[in-house]
Amino acid sequence: MTEQQAEIDLLFEDAARLAVRTLREQQDRSQPVVRWLEPEELTRALELDLPVEGRGLDSVMELARKTLHFSVRTGHPRFLNQLFGGSDPAAILGEWIATLSNTSMYTYEAAPVGTVVEAALIKKLCNYAGFREGEGVFAPGGSISNLMSVLAARQRAFPHVKQHGLRDNERPVMFASAESHYSIPRAGIICGFGQSATVLVPVDEVGRMRADELERLITEQKKAGAIPFYVAATAGTTVSGAFDPIAEIAAVAQRHDLWMHIDGSYGGSALLSKKHRALLTGSELADSLTWNPHKMMCIPISSSATLMREPGHLVEAMGMNADYLFHQNADLQWNLADRTLQCGRRVDALKLWFSWQVHGDRGFEQRIDQLFDQAHRFRQMIRERPGFRLIREQEGPNVCFRFLPKSQREAHGEERARLEHQATIGIRSQLAQDGSFLINYASLDGAATFRMVANNPTTDDSDLSALLDAIEAEG
Amino acid sequence: MTEQQAEIDLLFEDAARLAVRTLREQQDRSQPVVRWLEPEELTRALELDLPVEGRGLDSVMELARKTLHFSVRTGHPRFLNQLFGGSDPAAILGEWIATLSNTSMYTYEAAPVGTVVEAALIKKLCNYAGFREGEGVFAPGGSISNLMSVLAARQRAFPHVKQHGLRDNERPVMFASAESHYSIPRAGIICGFGQSATVLVPVDEVGRMRADELERLITEQKKAGAIPFYVAATAGTTVSGAFDPIAEIAAVAQRHDLWMHIDGSYGGSALLSKKHRALLTGSELADSLTWNPHKMMCIPISSSATLMREPGHLVEAMGMNADYLFHQNADLQWNLADRTLQCGRRVDALKLWFSWQVHGDRGFEQRIDQLFDQAHRFRQMIRERPGFRLIREQEGPNVCFRFLPKSQREAHGEERARLEHQATIGIRSQLAQDGSFLINYASLDGAATFRMVANNPTTDDSDLSALLDAIEAEG
Numbered sequence: 050m051t052e053q054q055a056e057i058d059l060l061f062e063d064a065a066r067l068a069v070r071t072l073r074e075q076q077d078r079s080q081p082v083v084r085w086l087e088p089e090e091l092t093r094a095l096e097l098d099l100p101v102e103g104r105g106l107d108s109v110m111e112l113a114r115k116t117l118h119f120s121v122r123t124g125h126p127r128f129l130n131q132l133f134g135g136s137d138p139a140a141i142l143g144e145w146i147a148t149l150s151n152t153s154m155y156t157y158e159a160a161p162v163g164t165v166v167e168a169a170l171i172k173k174l175c176n177y178a179g180f181r182e183g184e185g186v187f188a189p190g191g192s193i194s195n196l197m198s199v200l201a202a203r204q205r206a207f208p209h210v211k212q213h214g215l216r217d218n219e220r221p222v223m224f225a226s227a228e229s230h231y232s233i234p235r236a237g238i239i240c241g242f243g244q245s246a247t248v249l250v251p252v253d254e255v256g257r258m259r260a261d262e263l264e265r266l267i268t269e270q271k272k273a274g275a276i277p278f279y280v281a282a283t284a285g286t287t288v289s290g291a292f293d294p295i296a297e298i299a300a301v302a303q304r305h306d307l308w309m310h311i312d313g314s315y316g317g318s319a320l321l322s323k324k325h326r327a328l329l330t331g332s333e334l335a336d337s338l339t340w341n342p343h344k345m346m347c348i349p350i351s352s353s354a355t356l357m358r359e360p361g362h363l364v365e366a367m368g369m370n371a372d373y374l375f376h377q378n379a380d381l382q383w384n385l386a387d388r389t390l391q392c393g394r395r396v397d398a399l400k401l402w403f404s405w406q407v408h409g410d411r412g413f414e415q416r417i418d419q420l421f422d423q424a425h426r427f428r429q430m431i432r433e434r435p436g437f438r439l440i441r442e443q444e445g446p447n448v449c450f451r452f453l454p455k456s457q458r459e460a461h462g463e464e465r466a467r468l469e470h471q472a473t474i475g476i477r478s479q480l481a482q483d484g485s486f487l488i489n490y491a492s493l494d495g496a497a498t499f500r501m502v503a504n505n506p507t508t509d510d511s512d513l514s515a516l517l518d519a520i521e522a523e524g
Numbered sequence: 525m526t527e528q529q530a531e532i533d534l535l536f537e538d539a540a541r542l543a544v545r546t547l548r549e550q551q552d553r554s555q556p557v558v559r560w561l562e563p564e565e566l567t568r569a570l571e572l573d574l575p576v577e578g579r580g581l582d583s584v585m586e587l588a589r590k591t592l593h594f595s596v597r598t599g600h601p602r603f604l605n606q607l608f609g610g611s612d613p614a615a616i617l618g619e620w621i622a623t624l625s626n627t628s629m630y631t632y633e634a635a636p637v638g639t640v641v642e643a644a645l646i647k648k649l650c651n652y653a654g655f656r657e658g659e660g661v662f663a664p665g666g667s668i669s670n671l672m673s674v675l676a677a678r679q680r681a682f683p684h685v686k687q688h689g690l691r692d693n694e695r696p697v698m699f700a701s702a703e704s705h706y707s708i709p710r711a712g713i714i715c716g717f718g719q720s721a722t723v724l725v726p727v728d729e730v731g732r733m734r735a736d737e738l739e740r741l742i743t744e745q746k747k748a749g750a751i752p753f754y755v756a757a758t759a760g761t762t763v764s765g766a767f768d769p770i771a772e773i774a775a776v777a778q779r780h781d782l783w784m785h786i787d788g789s790y791g792g793s794a795l796l797s798k799k800h801r802a803l804l805t806g807s808e809l810a811d812s813l814t815w816n817p818h819k820m821m822c823i824p825i826s827s828s829a830t831l832m833r834e835p836g837h838l839v840e841a842m843g844m845n846a847d848y849l850f851h852q853n854a855d856l857q858w859n860l861a862d863r864t865l866q867c868g869r870r871v872d873a874l875k876l877w878f879s880w881q882v883h884g885d886r887g888f889e890q891r892i893d894q895l896f897d898q899a900h901r902f903r904q905m906i907r908e909r910p911g912f913r914l915i916r917e918q919e920g921p922n923v924c925f926r927f928l929p930k931s932q933r934e935a936h937g938e939e940r941a942r943l944e945h946q947a948t949i950g951i952r953s954q955l956a957q958d959g960s961f962l963i964n965y966a967s968l969d970g971a972a973t974f975r976m977v978a979n980n981p982t983t984d985d986s987d988l989s990a991l992l993d994a995i996e997a998e999g
Contacts, residue, residue: 057613058544064617065540068624069533088632088858092640099648099877103884109614112878113621120625120637131634133868136626138532139584142539144623146588148616149543150595151608151824157563158956159606162595165567173574189664192867200714214718217692231844232867238842239675239865241716243689288848343868349626350870367713369706373763373966373975376949383563390714392667392707393608393818395825402574403587409578474851481633491848500848 081484134504143403155386163396179333185356191314192232194339194355202308204366206278226258256291285316290447296331318345363388424503454524473497556959609979618878630861638871654808666789667707669814669830677783679841681753701733731766760791765922771806793820838863899978929999948972
């Protein structure tokens with residue numbers, strides 16, 4: 050063994066030890082969720098420079114340790130900030146192996162293992178969605194999966210668009226709920242329709258799209274000479290975690306010949322649970338579905354499945370048939386680049402495969418049920434605590450709530466909203482800076498509201514009541 | 525320590541051992557580059573199923589071993605198939621740590637370390653490009669970086685597009701060389717212009733865009749009522765590795781007020797070399813540059829920098845200012861989601877940071893010089909071997925060539941081209957199937973040609989002459 054080989058051996062051993070220590074420490078509630086520094090302070094603390102002369106291989110473990118020291122511990126039970134959380138050793142190992150073998154998913158030839166594994170996973174996810182003849186591909190995140198659904202829909206509605214673009218006077222219109230993710234209107238911008246081409250449909254009191262309003266708006270747009278072609282229902286909205294009524298929306302979409310997409314980036318995973326899959330009843334009627342295993346299923350970022358009910362749409366919308374990639378008679382079933390916006394593409398399939406092998410459908414189902422239960426229990430706690438109130442109360446994995454300190458609880462109407470808004474922003478910023486909890490907020494009905502997300506099953510009732518205690522104490 | 529913790533410890537130790545063994549074995553020339561199986565055979569060999577009941581954590585090392593056994597060894601010195609190769613332990617570790625800490629680059633709050641590291645790297649790369657006030661962001665690959673450049677250009681030329689889309693009768697036109705990557709015309713398709721809106725400019729005898737032809741075509745399009753707004757020069761074309769004449773193209777672009785992009789996905793790394801950076805002379809005049817450290821710099825896929833000469837364009841083209849991500853007064857310098865097509869985004873910065881620390885500018889420069897030298901020596905070998913001839917002969921890291929067996933060398937004209945075409949396809953397929961070499965082919969002037977890419981410095985002269993021997997023997 051050469052000296053350099055010995056050095057590499059030691060380094061990888063160190064990395065493995067650091068990994069297991071990190072996984073263990075992030076469960077330690079006496080450790081902060083994050084050691085907060087401002088960007089300039091952090092740059093100094095990392096001694097971040099990019100040297101002209103290399104410092105050798107033995108200098109990297111120090112970078113690894115610094116990185117982990119100052120990173121947000123997204124696996125910590127008190128990280129409640131984003132639509133993901135926890136960590137899964139099997140999935141981490143899958144990603145490590147993918148990095149090690151470092152190849153690209155454009156062709157079967159370059160990525161034989163990744164290709165057949167992705168095919169098996171896509172088939173499994175399609176089965177859960179009810180897409181019996183479905184096909185799909187992994188994309189670098191929900192926003193890009195959603196964009197791909199708009200591209201497929203555009204191609205079906207305007208078949209001349211790929212070659213010649215839209216015709217003059219052709220005004221496509223898309224629909225999504227007022228609480229949908231910004232990637233839907235942005236997909237319309239990217240496609241060249243402009244933001245004004247996405248009509249936001251009003252929601253009901255818990256944040257679900259109103260199918261009657263959808264139909265009214267479609268009719269209105271048609272009368273105005275526009276061409277409605279696409280509607281995105283959301284399964285698990287970003288802020289309130291609401292599930293749009295999919296079967297109702299599908300009926301409207303069918304009557305008006307719209308492509309129906311489900312943005313299940315967040316809530317698609319509810320399909321895994323016998324108890325909660327009714328939230329997506331009617332999914333088999335949709336034309337496409339985005340589903341991110343990197344959210345509730347705890348796969349490392351990114352793992353985003355773009356699923357289509359019928360085969361062929363992705364290649365029709367995006368295929369370029371470059372001859373340096375696809376040799377004669379290349380089988381499009383096994384050469385996936387033409388289904389995507391990418392050319393080179395990471396092997397995202399391995400991590401989900403490894404995790405599925407370890408947990409099985411049942412393990413994932415159990416996880417989803419735990420997360421829904423956790424949110425349910427947290428809602429109960431909030432109902433019982435004076436000063437707290439639920440906003441957009443529904444049964445999903447998000448809990449939106451506001452708080453007022455005792456001295457301010459007499460306030461009413463706009464004044465109360467203003468005070469709650471201030472309290473939310475001030476308290477969550479304080480919690481982040483002392484590192485005790487990371488919990489996000491967002492605007493609902495014009496005022497800030499806390500958003501707790503149940504995405505880590507190791508978050509327990511003591512964490513949740515400690516969160517409410519901390520909010521009270523800061524307030 | 526719990527039993528499960530002990531199991532995780534063992535598993536990560538095993539993974540580290542497997543990693544170092546893999547890195548070592550891929551240097552072993554007695555091992556095949558790939559153990560070729562057809563997709564159905566491979567599915568069986570992997571015993572690929574997704575169990576309903578989980579099989580437990582200790583079942584994953586077997587998956588890891590099978591994955592590596594059947595994967596293409598892209599770090600093998602005889603893997604010459606794609607525009608990447610080799611492997612870098614420091615960069616692999618950087619990616620492992622990023623996976624372990626599993627966060628998302630939308631905001632500084634969620635990814636403090638990734639954000640400041642990415643800023644430092646973007647600044648470094650901008651300096652090499654000559655973008656003194658530049659800004660940028662990492663994207664999931666060159667195709668998406670190129671798309672982002674088209675979106676930025678579209679927004680500058682048609683400022684109403686983001687809100688309202690194109691106006692009737694507005695016909696944007698883009699230009700790229702006839703040998704540019706398909707992601708450029710596809711970006712035009714995605715943006716809604718249609719494939720016909722990308723005009724492919726003829727190339728000279730070595731595959732470089734002809735600036736005089738570009739100017740002629742721009743003028744022609746203007747006369748026809750179209751609006752030329754974008755030209756992509758390529759630094760390192762996919763097949764022949766040609767570098768378009770950037771300064772000449774920039775002069776044309778300036779005269780006609782076009783956004784000038786450089787697709788340096790492949791060849792941008794030549795900027796690191798004092799000896800070869802003249803190939804990109806004039807880069808500081810471009811409006812944007814795509815540069816993939818995952819190609820010649822050997823960073824694991826994907827690492828693709830989207831660089832802009834002037835700040836602001838990315839946010840103008842793509843920013844949505846979602847209030848659940850960007851809280852009041854969010855500093856756009858440190859909250860990067862609005863520069864991208866994504867929302868959640870992997871932390872791609874760490875792996876390049878780790879690698880830069882180990883190698884420094886000098887180490888990267890040395891690597892780039894080695895790769896250019898290797899291609900140069902290979903061209904010499906081909907010139908000296910009867911039956912072989914170079915195609916699109918230039919000085920970059922790609923070598924395109926054809927071969928004819930002795931018995932067929934009397935053929936001329938179309939007959940010769942037909943025979944070379946057949947020989948190329950037949951021989952490279954045989955090499956792939958016996959696993960001795962993986963070398964790609966592509967079509968040039970209507971006939972298949974071998975394309976050797978110098979992307980792994982450990983590929984030595986004995987590998988290169990063994991390749992020519994093997995081609996002769998198969999022929």
